[in-house]
Amino acid sequence: MVVTASPAYPITAYAACSALGMTAESVLAALYAGRTGLEASDFAAGIGTALGALPDALEPLPARLRAFDTRVARMAALLCEPLQQPLTAAVRRYGAARVGIVVASSTAGLEASERAHAAHAKAGQLPEWYRFDRSHAFHALCDVLRALSGARGPGYVVSTACSSANKVFGSAQRLLSAGVVDAVLVGGIDTLCQITVRGFHGLGILSAVPCRPFARERDGTSIGEGGALFLIERAADAAVALRGVGECCDAHHMTQPAPDGSGASAAMRAALQDAGLSASDIDHVNAHGTGTPLNDAAEARAIESVLGCDVPVVSTKAATGHMLGAAAAIEAVFAIACIERGQLPPSLGCDPRDPALRLNLVTQARAQRCRNVISNALAFGGSNASVIFGACA
Amino acid sequence: MTLAAYVLGVGVWTPELPDVSTWLAGTPRPALARPAAQLLPPRMRGRASLLTAMFAEVVEQATRAAGVEAQRLPGVFGSAYGEMGTTLTLLSQLQAAGAQLSPAKFQASVHNTAAGQLSIALSNPHFSTSLAAGHDTLAMCLLEGCAFLAQQPGQLLLAVAEEGASAVLQPEAAYAPLAAAFVLASDAPPGAALARVHAPEVCEHEPRRERARDNPLLPALSLARAVLSGERVDVPVNEAGAFGHTIHVQSYRRSP
Numbered sequence: 032m033v034v035t036a037s038p039a040y041p042i043t044a045y046a047a048c049s050a051l052g053m054t055a056e057s058v059l060a061a062l063y064a065g066r067t068g069l070e071a072s073d074f075a076a077g078i079g080t081a082l083g084a085l086p087d088a089l090e091p092l093p094a095r096l097r098a099f100d101t102r103v104a105r106m107a108a109l110l111c112e113p114l115q116q117p118l119t120a121a122v123r124r125y126g127a128a129r130v131g132i133v134v135a136s137s138t139a140g141l142e143a144s145e146r147a148h149a150a151h152a153k154a155g156q157l158p159e160w161y162r163f164d165r166s167h168a169f170h171a172l173c174d175v176l177r178a179l180s181g182a183r184g185p186g187y188v189v190s191t192a193c194s195s196a197n198k199v200f201g202s203a204q205r206l207l208s209a210g211v212v213d214a215v216l217v218g219g220i221d222t223l224c225q226i227t228v229r230g231f232h233g234l235g236i237l238s239a240v241p242c243r244p245f246a247r248e249r250d251g252t253s254i255g256e257g258g259a260l261f262l263i264e265r266a267a268d269a270a271v272a273l274r275g276v277g278e279c280c281d282a283h284h285m286t287q288p289a290p291d292g293s294g295a296s297a298a299m300r301a302a303l304q305d306a307g308l309s310a311s312d313i314d315h316v317n318a319h320g321t322g323t324p325l326n327d328a329a330e331a332r333a334i335e336s337v338l339g340c341d342v343p344v345v346s347t348k349a350a351t352g353h354m355l356g357a358a359a360a361i362e363a364v365f366a367i368a369c370i371e372r373g374q375l376p377p378s379l380g381c382d383p384r385d386p387a388l389r390l391n392l393v394t395q396a397r398a399q400r401c402r403n404v405i406s407n408a409l410a411f412g413g414s415n416a417s418v419i420f421g422a423c424a
Numbered sequence: 425m426t427l428a429a430y431v432l433g434v435g436v437w438t439p440e441l442p443d444v445s446t447w448l449a450g451t452p453r454p455a456l457a458r459p460a461a462q463l464l465p466p467r468m469r470g471r472a473s474l475l476t477a478m479f480a481e482v483v484e485q486a487t488r489a490a491g492v493e494a495q496r497l498p499g500v501f502g503s504a505y506g507e508m509g510t511t512l513t514l515l516s517q518l519q520a521a522g523a524q525l526s527p528a529k530f531q532a533s534v535h536n537t538a539a540g541q542l543s544i545a546l547s548n549p550h551f552s553t554s555l556a557a558g559h560d561t562l563a564m565c566l567l568e569g570c571a572f573l574a575q576q577p578g579q580l581l582l583a584v585a586e587e588g589a590s591a592v593l594q595p596e597a598a599y600a601p602l603a604a605a606f607v608l609a610s611d612a613p614p615g616a617a618l619a620r621v622h623a624p625e626v627c628e629h630e631p632r633r634e635r636a637r638d639n640p641l642l643p644a645l646s647l648a649r650a651v652l653s654g655e656r657v658d659v660p661v662n663e664a665g666a667f668g669h670t671i672h673v674q675s676y677r678r679s680p
Contacts, residue, residue: 037575077523128626137534139556141511144593148515151592163594168505169535170558183626187557187564190506190535198553205571209427211623226514229523230530278551280543286531297549411531412540414552 036307037276040207041269041423042261044117046110047364049257049351050083053109058351058361059368062376063396067350069241069253074223078232081241083255083352084223096178099165101143102222103136104175110218110260111179117262118216122181125213131184132176133202134260135195135219137356139188140167142224176216176260184212193319194278195219196259196359197408197416201276203263213265219360220258227355228254234286242322242353243380244346245331245388252321255352259360271367274403274421275306281413287325288409292333295319295407298415299337306419308403310338313419315369315399317362317406318390320346320378321353330407331388340389343399349379359408359416366404366420373400427570427623429608431651432579432616433490435482437603438645443485447645448652459603463494464545471528472541473510475503478585478603479538480545486605492579495546497607498572499539501554502565502584504640506535509587538585551576559640559662562647563624563669569608570623577610586641597637604644606651619651619676624661624669647671654678 048054050068051061061068069081089105091097096104111118121130147161165171169188177186185206189198196219203215231237231254238251263273279301281294288294303309316338319330327346334344347365354361369375375393382394403421410416436444437459440452459481461469469477479501487494510533517525534540536554543552551572557564562584569582585603609617643661650657650673657675662668 144511145515145518148512148592149519152516152519157593157595161593163590163597164558167593168558169556170504170560173557185564185567187555187560187568189553190556191539191552191554192534192536202553202568202571205568205575209571209574209623211427211567211571225518225523226511226525226530226533229518229525230514230527230533233525233527233530235527278553280540280549280552282543282547282549284544285537285540294549410536411534412536413543414536414540 039272044262046113047259121214127183129213130182131212131215132186139169191414192411194408194410194414194416195356218260219357221357223256244320244322253352258357275419277301288329292329295333298417302417314401316344319407345378430612430617433486433607435485435605476538482603482605490607495548497581498551499581502561563661573610599639622672
């Protein structure tokens with residue numbers, strides 16, 4: 032069978048928030064300045080870990096959406112606001128039914144259910160504000176984004192744990208290629224939750240200090256929150272396009288990667304094939320790089336086997352924390368920024384490096400022309416997804 | 425481009441109607457707490473949540489009916505709310521002194537638990553995804569599946585499942601668990617397919633208020649029935665919402 036490359040779909044707008052800032056501009060300024068958003072937090076009381084919480088309070092939703100007013104929905108509104116103009120233009124240009132929504136989340140409204148469940152345990156009833164379908168459910172995110180954007184096309188949530196926000200690009204590509212939509216609002220949003228923070232602690236893979244991906248002394252990851260949204264269109268002027276997506280499964284273990292990195296390798300190779308590119312076309316890797324000993328070792332082997340040892344590699348988890356279902360969304364912003372700016376961010380905390388990992392890690396922000404950047408996401412359940420972003424001109 | 429797929433096999437499980445023939449006959453058996461889920465190895469089966477066991481059961485039924493090997497298929501898995509039983513256990517553990525969470529429960533609480541466990545059990549490295557869209561979940565899974573097959577022709581597994589409503593978090597709802605699976609194909613030799621299903625079309629229908637309290641995957645049973653009806657049928661999806669979808673089905677043979 033002759034496999035042809037997927038079309039490149041331009042990314043015409045994006046927005047981001049994380050522990051580094053409440054806007055894409057502030058997030059990127061902090062990233063390139065080498066700052067971290069990770070710090071000790073009362074949210075992780077009794078655990079002893081650094082978390083990446085949003086630096087500022089979130090505004091309540093407008094009155095018409097008050098029934099959906101949870102932390103994750105407020106993040107969705109924060110991210111939607113700077114995209115309002117391009118979204119309105121897309122709805123006008125293509126028609127509302129031709130603009131889809133595919134958003135990633137691992138937690139959705141779990142944080143709200145934690146508070147509601149605690150209230151129920153105390154008082155025997157749920158709080159007045161809690162409605163399962165609007166406060167907890169995945170599709171509430173779509174409902175909020177639909178209301179804020181005016182998009183009326185297909186809408187769904189992809190939830191494959193930490194690969195979710197790379198897989199939304201695969202879904203968007205499929206919907207565009209099949210002619211179902213002409214534009215897609217994609218991205219990922221996750222909030223800090225007690226269950227995720229304490230769950231990772233229970234698995235023994237949280238670092239007591241800000242995580243140090245690929246470092247010799249790395250001892251676990253750090254959890255963060257936030258998200259990013261992107262508008263992808265069938266055809267438009269843009270600096271960067273979605274070039275290729277590769278998705279596969281490890282079929283190895285629920286929480287540990289295949290030690291030889293075979294799943295991550297397969298995802299990267301599939302993304303290259305989908306983009307019609309070869310390994311030498313990739314100028315930079317935004318690694319999944321969680322800071323856990325097993326993940327980083329397996330991913331380093333995968334990068335070496337597919338792309339070699341010279342390609343510059345960065346993990347940005349030490350800056351933002353691991354944003355789980357939204358991790359690949361913020362990292363897509365970083366990949367796009369590398370192409371737009373011709374500059375690589377630093378991989379914080381990686382020195383002294385693990386000598387067993389043969390990677391060209393970037394320790395200081397530096398200028399480098401990037402035509403194509405690959406971003407990896409590897410998840411619970413052995414779900415792997417790699418996405419390639421490329422310069423349009 | 426017409427987005428559509430052939431259906432090669434169907435699987436259905438509810439506590440009282442645990443396979444296609446029983447379900448079509450409509451004679452309930454004593455309710456089962458869990459399906460057999462033979463596709464999972466015994467150790468994994470014993471630990472699996474109800475949701476994951478239901479997925480395993482209908483995947484096994486559908487692939488057996490289609491005469492295909494489950495380990496060769498990419499998969500689209502759908503559930504409106506996901507691993508709620510496991511999540512409720514974790515929520516209760518949060519309330520206990522020390523808030524110690526079970527690592528086994530935590531790793532099995534993600535939405536893609538069933539997809540992950542099945543890929544491990546079957547050594548299946550192919551594409552899989554796990555989606556949620558409330559009462560539109562079936563429609564969006566079918567859309568994703570048809571779009572996947574348009575891009576990568578072949579066969580694909582579409583499986584949806586939902587546990588029963590949570591008494592604590594959904595006091596307004598009361599519905600039983602259910603699951604269904606469909607082996608889809610981009611092409612099929614004459615006589616091999618049960619039906620041809622079209623990707624869902626958006627339609628506006630008057631929302632039925634009581635539908636919001638139903639199992640959001642209930643339309644999957646309507647789709648299974650349409651596939652096996654021997655007739656041309658339009659299946660409405662998301663009658664709980666302001667607008668929903670219709671799935672056009674051309675069934676080729678009536679199941680006995």
